[in-house]
Amino acid sequence: MPTIAYLGPPGSFSEAAALKVPLPDKTLVDYPTIPDVLEAADLGHTTFAIIPIENAIEGSVNLAMDWLIHEVRLMIFAEIVLPIAHGLYVAPPQRETPFPQIEKIFSHGQAIAQSFRFLRRTFPHAQVEPTLSTSEALRLVAENPDRPWAALGHRRGAERYGLVERIRDVQDSPNNATRFLLVGHTPPAGLPPSERKKTTLLVTLGRDFPGALSQVLHCFSWRAINLSRIESRPTKRRLGSYVFYIDIDRGVDDVLIPAAMEELRALGHEVRFLGSYPVYEVDDD
Amino acid sequence: MPTIAYLGPPGSFSEAAALKVPLPDKTLVDYPTIPDVLEAADLGHTTFAIIPIENAIEGSVNLAMDWLIHEVRLMIFAEIVLPIAHGLYVAPPQRETPFPQIEKIFSHGQAIAQSFRFLRRTFPHAQVEPTLSTSEALRLVAENPDRPWAALGHRRGAERYGLVERIRDVQDSPNNATRFLLVGHTPPAGLPPSERKKTTLLVTLGRDFPGALSQVLHCFSWRAINLSRIESRPTKRRLGSYVFYIDIDRGVDDVLIPAAMEELRALGHEVRFLGSYPVYEVDDD
Incomplete structure (x- = not known):
């Protein structure tokens, strides 16, 4: 049975995404940091890893991308798009506490930032305290049922703590959604077909000259290969030197994408193929 | 005297960057989150704000960029490039504790990730515990001098806690460096001249078609306007719709950059000018 490493603790949005990977049998294993999650799959301790790659709540997505690019050699096998909704949860004795009497609200800093206006409008006088994860905020509130506290977090996590x-x-x-990537060394068997596919490439410019990036993009655009996303990440060689993370909005073909890759290499750029994979937009239920 | 909002607590890397802003008189004010920092300057509670924009240690840089683009209307007046070095610090009674006896190491998750290999090699058996900031890790260690604990953090912060x-x-x-931006509503008087300048634009594609981004970049490249960085950020309208954050490696001129901006607007793209500003590479001493 395949195992999937995810960013814990249980009750996190990463766990919710891992549960939605459309493989019938799977075991989830939680790790404390994103480097640990990716390394688990890279070293073969788990079959796959799932990581937040865009607009995630927990942890740094920059960190996920940097590790995927620089520290491990994994392929992308699927993308899971998960809607992210935060709720406000209290312990059972506080189910009727009037909002002005709520003294403290706990959550991860990203969830707080994503709900900044709501908190200011609805709880102008509550003290907002950051925690290391939304799960930890829920746990804190659950363990202090007699205090007028609340937590922002994920519904399934809140249920787990009886909130x-x-x-x-x-x-x-x-429209708050997070993209997660399923990565590993060996493709999973039995992924169902999907409506949308994507292809991801990493391109490192051979040398930096005015128009180098324009040259790279033109190589795709005249072939009518549409890029759905381009992100520049530091190469880690020096500040201001970049690798381009490029998403193409379709699966790899036999002719056009391979020709573009080959020509970019002939022009002196480095090109790394990270995968061609299905996209699953799931409900968070 | 101008005031500068920064991401606290005192002892953070953001404070180190704020201290390096080349203005003779300034008062620093710490705020608990990046949205708070930017809002302080946007609402006029402080004259300026300083935010980490790339490869920062504390907080999410994605968050800084999203707030700069979507939530406030501030201009960029300077960039500060600060080398980031983490040290390992202990309380005075632990100054000779052998490394294998160090039981716990505290730091912010980003600092832990940036020192992942070092920690595994030098402290394979220590328990590594994330904290909300590097300053908090230093404080924890300082407040428990008799425990065999250590913290990863910034030298000036460690000195403040007597470590x-x-x-x-x-x-x-x-080559670990972080870029910070000084932002505000009114340009500061008395910034010294700098060798390097930059110009930053935000471009939102009018409609998405194959080659739209290539069109935008070509508009710069044929004019020999070199882009030093391009980053796509979600527009927040829907997942997969992007605004492009573009850095040009020189100051704005009278002819070429204005012409490029005007033509992009005529082609139906939105263009927002975020500033043309000096870059200061500073030492962290």
């Missing part, structure tokens, strides 16, 4: 939902969907932006 | 340096420069990558 009561006071408000659903407190985040300021209505 | 002893056991190892300098523990980060895995030798």
